[in-house]
Amino acid sequence: xxxxxxxxxxxxxxxxxxxxxxxxxxxxxxxxxxxxxxxxxxxxxxxxxxxxxxxxxxxxxxxxxxxxxxxxxxxxxxxxxxxxxxxxxxxxxxxxxxxxxxxxxxxxxxxxxxxxxxxxxxxxxxxxxxxxxxxxxxxxxxxxxxxxxxxxxxxxxxxxxxxxxxxxxxxxxxxxxxxxxxxxxxxxxxxxxxxxxxxxxxxxxxxxxxxxxxxxxxxxxxx
Numbered sequence: 001x002x003x004x005x006x007x008x009x010x011x012x013x014x015x016x017x018x019x020x021x022x023x024x025x026x027x028x029x030x031x032x033x034x035x036x037x038x039x040x041x042x043x044x045x046x047x048x049x050x051x052x053x054x055x056x057x058x059x060x061x062x063x064x065x066x067x068x069x070x071x072x073x074x075x076x077x078x079x080x081x082x083x084x085x086x087x088x089x090x091x092x093x094x095x096x097x098x099x100x101x102x103x104x105x106x107x108x109x110x111x112x113x114x115x116x117x118x119x120x121x122x123x124x125x126x127x128x129x130x131x132x133x134x135x136x137x138x139x140x141x142x143x144x145x146x147x148x149x150x151x152x153x154x155x156x157x158x159x160x161x162x163x164x165x166x167x168x169x170x171x172x173x174x175x176x177x178x179x180x181x182x183x184x185x186x187x188x189x190x191x192x193x194x195x196x197x198x199x200x201x202x203x204x205x206x207x208x209x210x211x212x213x214x215x216x217x218x219x220x221x222x223x
Contacts, residue, residue: 002037004194005030007097012184016073016094023070027092031068031077035090038198039065044206045088048079051213055220056081064088078102084112085219086119086212088205089177097191098145099201100179101208105172118222120176123215124166136207137162140200145177156181180204 014026039045040063048064061080065088069076076091089102103120104111127133136142141159146167149155157165167173180200182191190196 002041003034004198005034005038006194006197007092007182007191009184009188009192011092011097012094015075015092018072020070020072023072023075024068027070027075028068031075035077036063036065039090039201039205042202042205044202044209045079048088049081052081052085052216055216076102083110084115084119086123086215088208088212089179090201091177094184096181096183096187098177098179098181099204100142100177101212102175102177102179104175106174115219118219119215122218123211126214126218127211128163130211133211134163140180140204140207142178142204143181145175145179145181146173147175148173178208 011027015023017023017026045064049059049062052059059081064079065077066080067077069078074091074093076089078087078089082088083104087102087104089098089100091098101123103116103123105113105116105120107113137159142162143159144157144162144165146155146157147153148171150168162178167176182197182200190200
């Protein structure tokens with residue numbers, strides 16, 4: 001297993017730049033050299049591409065993670081092939097790091113809105129009445145992140161409201177994410193502890209995995 005990464009507090013200062021190029025310069029090395037090797041070494045992710053062959057003829061890359069996308073005051077990384085599916089995702093903002101499952105509903109980067117919408121619908125179907133999912137959400141303080149909120153900005157849903165939450169029908173949803181938000185200050189002891197941070201990455205992805213599999217398998221039947 002590669003060495004466990006940590007998220008030092010200075011990362012939350014370093015991400016506060018409007019330059020995508022600068023975000024890439026500051027974080028790509030850490031993501032590629034530390035985060036990705038750790039994620040790809042997790043037992044809950046090392047068979048992601050094998051599983052994806054149940055609904056994809058070819059998967060392209062053998063490993064789960066390898067992407068890196070810099071944006072103003074934000075970066076994210078998601079599993080290979082996840083652009084038009086439910087995607088395992090890690091991202092950093094000025095106030096928190098997220099880890100969980102995301103759905104990108106736009107056509108950016110060649111995304112297929114229809115496929116993502118179907119994956120999202122099936123994910124909600126398989127989790128809506130699941131006691132196991134409800135227990136997972138409670139145990140790992142799973143929250144939701146979405147775009148756009150009524151004010152046009154990024155919106156958030158607390159853990160206690162996640163199970164019943166649905167995105168509003170208007171304006172059209174662009175992004176939905178369910179996962180653990182590790183916040184600057186509040187979760188510093190976790191972020192800077194290689195064991196505890198690594199365990200959060202492992203436990204959150206492992207918790208989402210069976211629901212990801214079922215949702216994608218069901219979505220594939222409707223193609």
